[in-house]
Amino acid sequence: MDIELLSLITEEGRRVPNEILDPWVTDVDTGQLADLYQDMVVIRRIDAEATALQRQGELALWPPLLGQEAAQIGSGRALRADDFVFSSYREHGVAYCRGVGLDDLVRVWRGNTFSGWNPFAVNMAVPQVIIGAQTLHATGYALGIQHDGADAAAIAYFGDGATSQGDVNEAMVFAASFQAPVIFFCQNNHWAISEPVGLQAHAPLAGRAAGFGIPALRVDGNDVLAVLAATRIALDRARAGGGPSYIEAVTYRMGPHTTADDPTRYRDANELEDWAAKDPIDRVAALLESEGMLTPELQAEVAAAADAAAQGLRAGCLGLHDPVPMDVFTHVYAAPHSELDRQRASYEGYLASFEAVGSEGNS
Amino acid sequence: MSVLTFGQAINAGLRKAMDQDPKVVLMGEDIGKLGGVFRITDGLQKDFGAHRVIDTPLAEAGILGTAVGLAYRGYRPVVEIQFDGFVYPAFDQIVCQVAKLHYRTRGAVSMPLTIRVPFGGGIGSPEHHSESPEAYFTHTSGLRVISVSNPQDAYTMIQQAIASNDPVVFFEPKRRYHTKGEVDEEAELSTALPMGRARVAVEGTDATLVTYGPLVPTALDAATAALDDGVSLEVIDLRSLSPLDYEPLVASVRKTGRLVIAHEAAQSGGLGAEIAAGITERCFEYLEAPPIRVTGFDIPYPPSKLETHHLPDLDRILDGVDHVLGRPYAFRAQEAGA
Known part of the structure; x- marks a missing residue:
């Protein structure tokens, strides 16, 4: 089975046309592209700072998102405030887009609590640790939206490993049966701890959706613009009563599964190099540069925002009170x-x- | 007062809860047009619509997981698990999500689910249709577990379970669905005995017999039979399995000094063990004899032609009573081996 991988920004940072995606990002000018760039730089910096906090003994564990910034920012920025997110434990970028506080991002990982934030304050459930379980919660929430006659949507984030879980498959059955306004957003980062995606599937994961009667798109998950467009397509379908959608965002987990993992035991350094060349941030920087937008002022602004976020995260983390x-x-x-x-x-x-x-x- | 079967009483309770709260939705397999394989939801889809009485795909984890999502959205799902033995595919969602979400979110997210499970044996069913899995759920913090024994409690407690902001696993003794009883449909929930409380079903002085669900009618028969034999049994219907309501149990055992616990579920690690330990801790100096458990054996539920050997019946319960009374003709097999 061959399913086209859709993209709008090439690895080299060239903007290419795509007739499916283009109509959904006509409003995204270079200024907005710069905003997406800044979001990705900031969340990468937050991620690096959290990893450092773990190494320094301030966090018990951290699951890095390194490499998945475009998949998370592109989809997260497509959502409306009244949409509801059900994620796994690696979606720090999505949480950032939802407005989760910096200290709240690490509260769980310091071992203080199981929830960093009130789900209803940001319309995002707290991280789900049981693989795939949240896809059913998103589907049920979407049924509630449908009963309420609202035009919001629910979105479930899960990985390639989760696609083997019964819950994910049952969620797709329920979503299709009731035409629930839910998006199945699969970040295929190629690894489930040490197990390569080939162990979960012999064909592109986006191909699964057809069997459930759910329309799917397979996009370059390291292309923030393509992810934004694909998510907008799915959201529009959900809001219009068109039922569920499935998005496979093809990306790569550049770091370990968590700070407790050692990926050198199971994966080839060459593979890492190949994917480093497809970096989601570098390509947007190159595109902005080619359009004359990557000015020293912008770079300074982005760097300052990243520094401020890192400092805020560290201060927030160290300021957390132990539970009584x-x-x-x-x-x-x-x-x-x-x-x-x-x-x-x-x-x-x-x-x-x-x-x-x-x-x-x-x- | 009206006379209703156990099943009709649950149906009436569901109907009342749905009338009073538009957020109450029913979910399950075959519960719509068919009215459920036991007809407990008979007529409800016709009256409330397919969006409130939802026939689901055949996937128990899917039913529970989507119920969790509906609860996130502010609904109060009432889930029917078709038979006790079909609950296990949903076990992960119940244990890891339903039971833990309130704790996980520090109270931000409530899970006001009611999970109805027809349970227990005695109806001549094939495998997986006669099980008593209640101890799995009483061992799971975050859940409340109920087992009703009569139409009035069924009517009242299903409404209490739905009104509860905690998730409730609601065990219905399927072999008693056709038992008739008087039900006061006008009674206010606010004045009813709270859901977490046990009830003394028969007062007595010589020994305490505690049970729940399907064995309560058997225990009442045992009390009648014992009285003919000059023995005054106090029968306690637990009603709530989590939490256990020790107050009437302790009061009873302090009076009688003797305790028999009966349930259909297997013995080891079951509720009988928990109650025996709890009562021994609280009433050691009052006990005249070790508490005795009269239960199903530690076997998978047997084929229906053998089920009468597995299920505690009137005679086995009375044998247990004889044993705690120290009567010489009590069958010694009740005694714990070395």
Whole structure:
């Protein structure tokens, strides 16, 4: 099966026409392209800073997005405030687009909490760790949108590994059956920890959608403009009552799965070099330069924004308060639960018994 | 008061909940036109529309996962799992998502789902249609677990479960669906016994018999039979399996000093073990005999021609009662081996 890979900006940074995508980005002038460029530079810097924070022992773990900036910024910037995102754990770029605070981005990874933000404040669920589970949540949310008669959409982000999960396939069945306004946004970054995409599929992942009766697009995931266009196409279909869409954004995980991973054990350095030549940021820089837009002023502005974000992230991370011991019991249930309440009271008394002993010793 | 079957009572409770709250939607396999394989949702799609009584594709994880998404959007999904043995494909979504989302999001996201599961044996079904998986769910923090035993509780508690902002796994004893009973359909939920509370079904003084769901009617028969034999049994219908309501249990065991726990589910790691431990911790000095469990065996649910050997019946429960009373003719097999 051969499915065309759609693009608008080549690896070398040349703008090329595409009759499917072009009509959806006619409004994107060089100024807006510069904004997308800045977003990608900033989120790459945030990602690098978070990796550094992990190396310095300030974060327990971090799953880097390095290499996937265009896939995340291009799709994230296509969304409206009333759309709802259900992501996996690597979509820091999407979270940035939704307006998630810098300290909130790392709260989970410092081990303070399981949720960095209130999902309803930014219309984005907190990171999902169970592979593929969020695709069903997005589909259910989309059913709710449909019941409400609203024209918003839900978007599920998942990786190539997740496409093997039953949940993802069931989500596509439900979405197609009910024509739910949901977008299945697959970032094919070629690796599920150590397993190459070839272990999940023998044909392009975008080809799966046809079997469910879901229209699909396969785009260059390192081309921010192509991703923006493809996402707008899918959103327009969802808003118009045209049902679900599937996007395969072909990209590459340039870093490890997480900071706990060692990709040198399973992948070839040559492959990394090949993909480095397809960098999502370099190509936009080249395009901006060819159009005379990559001025020293712009470069300084972008660098300053990246520096500020990195500093903000570091300060936010180091400023996070540790949870208090009794938080361990909080929010298990929405209403009192007699057995848990008993355990909570017992543990509270147990902890207090140490304080009592301590104060006796001091007197 | 009206006289309804157990199944009709749940149907009436669902109808009332749907009337009162437009966010209540029903989801499940065959629940629409057919009204469910047990007809519990009979007529509801006709009256409320296919957008509120949703026939879903045959994918239990899909049903639960999309219910989670609907809850995110502010809906209160009531999910029907067709049979107990079909709940396992949905287990991941229930345990990892439904049960944990409120904790994960520090209370920002509620999961007011009700997961209805017809459960238990005694209806001569093929494999996977007679199971008692409740302990999997009572072991899962974040869930509330209910098992109803009579039409009135079925009517009231399905509404309480739907009104709960916590997810509720609602076990319906399928072999009792056709049992009739009086149901007060006008009763206010606010004055009903709260969902988390057990009920003393029969008062007695000689031994405490605690059970839930399908074995409650059997336990009531046991109390009648025991009384003929001069033994006064106190029967407690747990109703709530998570949390367990220890208050009436403790009061009862402090009075009787003897405890028999009965359930259809397998013995090891089951609710009987939990209750025996909980009561021993709370009432050790009051106990005149070790608590006894009368349960299904530690076997996969057997073929229907063998199920009467697996299911605790009146005689096995009475044998357990004889045992805690220290009667010499109690069958010694009830005693724990070395």
